[in-house]
Amino acid sequence: MSSLSDLINLNLSDSTEKIIAEYIWVGGSGMDVRSKARTLSGPVSDPSKLPKWNYDGSSTGQAPGEDSEVILYPQAIFRDPFRRGSNILVICDAYTPAGEPIPTNKRCRAAKIFSHPDVAAEVPWYGLEQEYTLLQKDVKWPLGWPIGGYPGPQGPYYCGAGVDKAFGRDIVDAHYKACLYAGINISGINGEVMPGQWEFQVGPSVGISAADELWAARYILERITEVAGVVLSFDPKPIEGDWNGAGAHTNYSTKSMRNEGGYEVIKKAIEKLGLRHKEHIAAYGEGNERRLTGKHETADINTFKWGVANRGASIRVGRDTEKDGKGYFEDRRPASNMDPYVVTSMIAETTILWKP
Secondary structure, three states: OOOHHHHHOOOHHHOOOOEEEEEEEEOOOOOOEEEEEEEEOOOOOOHHHOOOEEEEHHHOOOOOHHHOEEEEEEEEEEEOOOOOOOOEEEEEEEEOOOOOEOOOOOHHHHHHHHOOHHHHHHOOEEEEEEEEEEEEOOOOOEOOOOOOOOOOOOOOOOOOOOOOOOOOHHHHHHHHHHHHHHOOOEEEEEEOOOOOEEEEEEEEEEOHHHHHHHHHHHHHHHHHHHHHOEEEEOOOOOOOOOOOOOEOOEEEEOHHHHOOOHHHHHHHHHHHHHHOHHHHHHHOOOOHHHOOEOOOOOOEOOOOOEEEOOOOOOEEEOHHHHHHOOOOEEEOOOEOOOOHHHHHHHHHHHHHHOOO
């Protein structure tokens, strides 16, 4: 008799050329990832060769019940680390039957910005640092914390090792390897300042692919925490008080910034970001005002400032960039629950296309 595990791990290629494609999209809250699977006749590597599909938007907060059909357009393909073989994960965005992007489809506008000739010519690179918190399922309290109580103060947990410092490493490592298997350009992981909080990094990736990869990585992490019986939180300030919040620091450079003389280009870009500070803050994630207080390695939400190696600034420039006279900078304002389509495209729009 086969066990459930045996059946889950069946190798379909032994008996059929058919594959399973898991279609993934962003739900009505802007942070919930939804998915459903379909059978395809054989392996596919080009998203344009995949069929469009539909779903009930009234059940995801994205359409009224009397006109509930929403159409999924496949946009990016990743290998499926859960089913493996030739099976795939498919990042999609959502449209009305008439072909208009629905209001929660942030990818469509981002794609227009990234396809602008001036933006494409600058080959924008992104490195996205996704912080998140693991919570105990039944009490929604951070993993490793005593129920109803608190651990020792911050200090030993950042990049820490040991049973009393690192909580959930098996989940983190499983996610790391699953992302590499999927073909996501995940570049690292580390334990964060608050116990039970971790970070993974995606990039450097070019243009809209950075956001596609981050959403795929978020989906994979949701699936792994589902198996582990742990709740995944992207709340920018999951625990009030003297505890670090969770952000999504966004590292950015353009071709001009990476070339000789790029430091001057960087300073001009930062100046433009400062002029649009309020617009960026409004688009950088909900609840960010609880995180951007001027404490815990943040700048105050109402203040824009930049500095070299300053983790209390809105924008941080690395020592190497200053020394080399070229490189990249880090926008430290985005919250952990930001939409990467919005943040990456907005930074490109402000620094490349916007004229003060």
